Amino acid sequence: MAYTNIEFIIFLVIIISFISIVKNNTIKKSTLLIASYYFYAYWDYRFLFLLFIPTILDFQIGRLLEYTSDLKRRKLLLFLSLAINLGVLGFFKYYNFFINSMNTLFVPLNFEIGTLSLILPIGISFYTFRVMSYTIDVYARKTKACTNFLDFALFVAFFPTLLAGPIVRASYLLQQFKEYQPVNKVCLAEGFRLFVIGLFLKVFIADKIGSFVNFYWENFTAFDSKTTWLAAIAYSLQIYCDFAGYSSMAIGVGRLLGYDLNTNFNFPYLATDMRDFWRRWHITLSEWIRDYIYIPLGGSRKGFTRTHANIFVSMILCGLWHGAAWTFIFWGILHGFALIVNRVWARHTNTSMLPLKIKTFADWLITMLTIIVGWIFFRSSSIEQAMLIIEKMFFPSPGISFIQPFAIFVIFSFSVIHIIEWLNVYKIHHLYIDRWYTPAILFSMIWLLVIFYPQEFSPFIYGNF
Amino acid sequence: MKFSNIIIGFILSFIFIWTISYFFIDTVMPKEWEPQLGRYTPAAGSQKRWRSEGWATSNMGKYEIYGIPDITKIDGKKIAIWGDSFIEANQVADQEKTAQVLTRICKANGIGDTTSFGIGRSGLNTVDYIFEIPKYEKFVNNIIAHYIVIAQTDDIIPEKQNPSHSLLVTKPELSLKEEKDLPPRNKELVYFVVKSELHFLWRFLVDVYQNFEIKFSLGLINNHSSDILTPTSSEQELTKAWSFLLNNLRDKTHLPIFFVYCPHVPHINNGTVKFNDKEKNIMNMFSKELANHDIGFIDLSNVFVNYYQETGNFPRGFINSKPGEGHFNKNGHKLIAETIFKSIKNKDQ
Numbered sequence: 001m002a003y004t005n006i007e008f009i010i011f012l013v014i015i016i017s018f019i020s021i022v023k024n025n026t027i028k029k030s031t032l033l034i035a036s037y038y039f040y041a042y043w044d045y046r047f048l049f050l051l052f053i054p055t056i057l058d059f060q061i062g063r064l065l066e067y068t069s070d071l072k073r074r075k076l077l078l079f080l081s082l083a084i085n086l087g088v089l090g091f092f093k094y095y096n097f098f099i100n101s102m103n104t105l106f107v108p109l110n111f112e113i114g115t116l117s118l119i120l121p122i123g124i125s126f127y128t129f130r131v132m133s134y135t136i137d138v139y140a141r142k143t144k145a146c147t148n149f150l151d152f153a154l155f156v157a158f159f160p161t162l163l164a165g166p167i168v169r170a171s172y173l174l175q176q177f178k179e180y181q182p183v184n185k186v187c188l189a190e191g192f193r194l195f196v197i198g199l200f201l202k203v204f205i206a207d208k209i210g211s212f213v214n215f216y217w218e219n220f221t222a223f224d225s226k227t228t229w230l231a232a233i234a235y236s237l238q239i240y241c242d243f244a245g246y247s248s249m250a251i252g253v254g255r256l257l258g259y260d261l262n263t264n265f266n267f268p269y270l271a272t273d274m275r276d277f278w279r280r281w282h283i284t285l286s287e288w289i290r291d292y293i294y295i296p297l298g299g300s301r302k303g304f305t306r307t308h309a310n311i312f313v314s315m316i317l318c319g320l321w322h323g324a325a326w327t328f329i330f331w332g333i334l335h336g337f338a339l340i341v342n343r344v345w346a347r348h349t350n351t352s353m354l355p356l357k358i359k360t361f362a363d364w365l366i367t368m369l370t371i372i373v374g375w376i377f378f379r380s381s382s383i384e385q386a387m388l389i390i391e392k393m394f395f396p397s398p399g400i401s402f403i404q405p406f407a408i409f410v411i412f413s414f415s416v417i418h419i420i421e422w423l424n425v426y427k428i429h430h431l432y433i434d435r436w437y438t439p440a441i442l443f444s445m446i447w448l449l450v451i452f453y454p455q456e457f458s459p460f461i462y463g464n465f
Numbered sequence: 466m467k468f469s470n471i472i473i474g475f476i477l478s479f480i481f482i483w484t485i486s487y488f489f490i491d492t493v494m495p496k497e498w499e500p501q502l503g504r505y506t507p508a509a510g511s512q513k514r515w516r517s518e519g520w521a522t523s524n525m526g527k528y529e530i531y532g533i534p535d536i537t538k539i540d541g542k543k544i545a546i547w548g549d550s551f552i553e554a555n556q557v558a559d560q561e562k563t564a565q566v567l568t569r570i571c572k573a574n575g576i577g578d579t580t581s582f583g584i585g586r587s588g589l590n591t592v593d594y595i596f597e598i599p600k601y602e603k604f605v606n607n608i609i610a611h612y613i614v615i616a617q618t619d620d621i622i623p624e625k626q627n628p629s630h631s632l633l634v635t636k637p638e639l640s641l642k643e644e645k646d647l648p649p650r651n652k653e654l655v656y657f658v659v660k661s662e663l664h665f666l667w668r669f670l671v672d673v674y675q676n677f678e679i680k681f682s683l684g685l686i687n688n689h690s691s692d693i694l695t696p697t698s699s700e701q702e703l704t705k706a707w708s709f710l711l712n713n714l715r716d717k718t719h720l721p722i723f724f725v726y727c728p729h730v731p732h733i734n735n736g737t738v739k740f741n742d743k744e745k746n747i748m749n750m751f752s753k754e755l756a757n758h759d760i761g762f763i764d765l766s767n768v769f770v771n772y773y774q775e776t777g778n779f780p781r782g783f784i785n786s787k788p789g790e791g792h793f794n795k796n797g798h799k800l801i802a803e804t805i806f807k808s809i810k811n812k813d814q
Contacts, residue, residue, distance in 0.1 A: 219736045222733050441478075
């Protein structure tokens with residue numbers, strides 16, 4: 001059940017109507033849990049067991065970790081939880097990738113291991129990470145184990161975050177489940193606002209620009225350098241609007257239900273360096289990587305070489321999390337490398353003689369170029385394809401020119417909004433609830449997306465992870 | 466959010482979308498009964514704005530002919546050009562449609578008394594023309610030839626035509642089924658929509674009505690795609706069906722008839738510009754059958770390919786669609802008109 005379907009709207013209206021009437025927290029949470037299981041089963045009911053496994057397993061392990069002081073036993077419990085959760089994720093998501101990669105090594109031996117016909121369960125990367133963060137935090141005594149099974153089951157399966165995040169921390173969400181969160185006018189207004197903005201970004205911008213991007217990528221060798229640049233920038237906007245749009249909808253739905261979910265995006269394309277980018281893009285994932293991979297590896301506490309190795313490993317795993325393909329790993333390598341260069345450059349160079357505005361612009365430009373080049377690997381079906389596209393960008397290449405007006409319009413509009421945001425004036429685009437113009441703009445967005453609804457449905461890009 | 470702001474916001478947003486839609490939405494046209502044709506046609510004098518592919522405004526004349534207010538009031542020889550949405554050509558202005566371009570070419574080459582007119586509507590096929598040609602010949606005087614433009618083989622293959630139009634059926638026996646012409650629903654409402662420029666609202670509501678489908682049952686993903694192969698007609702069956710079709714067509718008029726085949730070449734596929742036409746074999750078979758029925762065949766394959774090789778431009782596609790895809794742009798229409806003109810000149814010579 002995608003957020004962009006009419007079935008979801010009907011489903012959401014029914015749920016909100018019901019929980020607005022009931023004032024009992026247990027009934028509200030039970031309703032949301034049943035709704036969440038239905039939401040997941042709508043995709044494929046056979047995979048509901050994948051939600052039951054971490055629910056039962058990690059609830060019990062959490063309680064055992066809470067009450068056990070023996071270090072060996074605690075480590076064993078943590079290992080059991082991580083092994084099972086990562087094992088399930090690894091099997092469904094990475095089994096065929098690793099087998100295919102190994103088979104390329106076995107070619108000279110004329111030997112091949114068979115792959116399996118596997119369906120990637122929707123949202124598995126997200127809820128696995130969410131549950132793992134809970135177990136690790138309980139182990140580290142950063143959070144108390146949840147003693148209410150209903151609360152924990154709802155934390156695992158909470159439908160606004162189920163398919164593509166945000167990767168909400170247990171302490172943040174479980175705390176809200178403890179007490180009844182009313183659905184009042186403020187919640188409804190804020191939730192509606194976030195949901196409409198997200199829907200607009202996804203349906204009106206991302207899906208429509210995606211048609212141009214898909215056509216380019218299917219036929220990239222036919223097009224010239226101008227078109228290649230346009231497609232690369234357009235894809236950067238498509239993935240941003242698609243994912244930020246989804247996140248906004250998820251947070252909006254959470255708000256409509258009376259809950260606060262973490263912000264996941266903060267104008268990432270205003271970043272002036274790669275660290276800044278990762279503080280603005282998919283914030284919940286980058287914080288997860290930082291807290292559960294980078295810092296446990298030693299973070300920046302183990303010297304120059306080890307720090308950079310930790311950054312590298314963290315970003316490679318980040319790339320691998322996004323998908324079982326070498327292109328995603330390469331994307332992670334590129335970001336890891338860029339973060340290292342950023343760090344070294346910041347420490348060992350002195351650019352204070354440059355005028356601030358020029359320095360800031362130069363930093364921004366280099367950061368944006370790095371990000372755009374990275375997205376090319378993200379989108380491409382192979383590293384070879386990505387390299388050919390990058391070659392077309394930086395070396396003049398003849399071919400068909402396809403300058404799509406809607407792509408130009410979107411790039412122009414986004415540039416204007418980002419400049420206004422950077423200048424920190426007239427933040428109309430934030431659509432604060434108390435402004436008189438906000439309802440007019442929100443309704444206009446609704447009109448635009450129903451009138452110009454794309455012909456073909458495009459699933460959320462991050463929903464594939 | 467204040468309630469008054471919500472109301473004001475809704476009104477302002479309605480004004481906004483109403484203004485935007487004037488420039489960016491495809492419009493609807495009301496339909497009226499046309500006694501000469503014995504069916505409903507888009508109302509003469511109405512306008513169609515087309516924005517989803519290309520950017521053009523077309524003016525509907527009488528008898529479902531674009532760009533000519535009343536064909537019966539024009540003296541001289543007439544050439545009828547038949548087709549589906551490729552001749553309807555909402556994507557280009559009236560003066561750039563094939564028929565109008567052909568008229569200009571004729572005038573420029575000393576055949577000033579010849580007017581070409583196009584009859585096209587999305588989904589029409591050869592069976593439709595069989596029923597329509599006699600009607601037009603009755604009230605449009607001095608038609609000297611019929612040119613039937615086909616852009617895909619679906620127009621001539623049995624049971625492949627658009628089901629809401631006339632059909633060539635093979636079972637239980639070979640026959641032609643004429644399109645049921647139903648009276649337009651909500652005629653007054655459509656006129657109101659046109660007058661008040663509420664096309665966006667009308668299209669949205671019609672879309673919802675036609676496509677509304679909700680499903681709440683639990684899902685089951687199937688990752689094995691089942692390719693159901695539809696049986697294709699044998700060469701013998703096709704030839705028999707075509708012979709039946711063309712016999713019927715030939716019976717309807719004594720005037721010269723030409724099929725003008727406009728293939729989907731060149732097109733972009735897998736990163737290269739391809740010049741191969743997937744439907745070439747079927748069209749070769751069809752052209753042989755045409756010759757057996759004293760019907761001409763004009764193939765624009767080489768014309769389109771040469772045009773691309775000389776100019777680097779595609780005869781199809783627009784800036785707001787995809788290069789080489791979709792309907793003919795003004796270059797494509799010009800190429801078709803020039804080729805038809807050459808055919809007229811050769812015939813005269």
